[in-house]
Amino acid sequence: MEAPFGVRFIVKTTINDIGEFGLIDRIARVLPTSPSVVEGIGDDCAVLRVHDRLLLVSCDMAIEDIDFRKTWMGPDEIGWKVTAASLSDIAAMGGAPLFGLIGLACPGETEAHYIEEVFRGISNAMSRFGAVVVGGDTSRSHGPLALDVTVIGTTTGSRYLRRGGAQLGDLLAVSGFLGQSSAGLHAFEHGKQHSAFRISHCHPRPRIAEGQWLCRSYAVHAAIDISDGLLQDAAHLADASQLGVNIQTELLPVSEPLAQYCSENGLNPLDFVLAGGEDFELAFSLSPKEAEQTLHRFHHEFRTPVTIIGEFTDRWAGVRIDEKETPLRGFEHFRK
Numbered sequence: 001m002e003a004p005f006g007v008r009f010i011v012k013t014t015i016n017d018i019g020e021f022g023l024i025d026r027i028a029r030v031l032p033t034s035p036s037v038v039e040g041i042g043d044d045c046a047v048l049r050v051h052d053r054l055l056l057v058s059c060d061m062a063i064e065d066i067d068f069r070k071t072w073m074g075p076d077e078i079g080w081k082v083t084a085a086s087l088s089d090i091a092a093m094g095g096a097p098l099f100g101l102i103g104l105a106c107p108g109e110t111e112a113h114y115i116e117e118v119f120r121g122i123s124n125a126m127s128r129f130g131a132v133v134v135g136g137d138t139s140r141s142h143g144p145l146a147l148d149v150t151v152i153g154t155t156t157g158s159r160y161l162r163r164g165g166a167q168l169g170d171l172l173a174v175s176g177f178l179g180q181s182s183a184g185l186h187a188f189e190h191g192k193q194h195s196a197f198r199i200s201h202c203h204p205r206p207r208i209a210e211g212q213w214l215c216r217s218y219a220v221h222a223a224i225d226i227s228d229g230l231l232q233d234a235a236h237l238a239d240a241s242q243l244g245v246n247i248q249t250e251l252l253p254v255s256e257p258l259a260q261y262c263s264e265n266g267l268n269p270l271d272f273v274l275a276g277g278e279d280f281e282l283a284f285s286l287s288p289k290e291a292e293q294t295l296h297r298f299h300h301e302f303r304t305p306v307t308i309i310g311e312f313t314d315r316w317a318g319v320r321i322d323e324k325e326t327p328l329r330g331f332e333h334f335r336k
Ligand SMILES: [Mg+2]
Pocket: 044, 088, 089, 092, 224, 225, 226, 227
């Protein structure tokens, strides 16, 4: 824009303007890569070649009053949840977690026992899925508690699952039930008690064994964990695969507790299922020919519900609901 007398307006772009994913794009452009980097920024984990092994590395950060409230969750639950989020990214690639590194910042007035309990939760989650904490760093914060969990893992077979592997005509499937973690958040915000949603929100279980199983099945072509909500994460699968995806609402699995909670409170369960994050279930693409048999075997192995909810297409980019564009979106930091 030209101003009078040739003065240029300089428009400063803030992070709120570009959102979390715009910020990640800009950061990625600043960073060089290396031949050892098999997959860099843009998937659930980085995939790194070290001699003849492939390492999977991911980190997740949580900040008090942004990602969790101390009044809603115990310190061990905070530790478990942030660790589960990081482990879930290893699950999304079909890998096995091995080691954890923890970054912690908190005010000096924090009770030492509280931090011990945070680390008890971290350690419980790590050891439950075969990993161990090997180090980290601590710093002082003037305000909120900040926790960063890095997980280092490895591939478990001859391949790993990427976001970008979906093929035209593949079906989209999800493990488990969605929306219960965000229903737990809704219950907290409205002063309600709900034990099942509390577990979904505070004690999510990353699908490590399920991810490894899917990775061994060649009918499965791409996967992501649902951390930001089904819509957002399905869009990540579609974008990375240079396809579009259609989600059929009539196919979406709605758990009995979620249906009941929504009917009692005048809410639409699909809002939670489509846009609620932090379920840490897996969304994956698979070949339509082998889908029925694969999902039958998956259910037989894990007794976890698994549901076909849509299909990949080249008729549009991004995600559509019942073939229509949607104003609903998942969670994104910085977007107002
Ligand atoms: Mg992820």
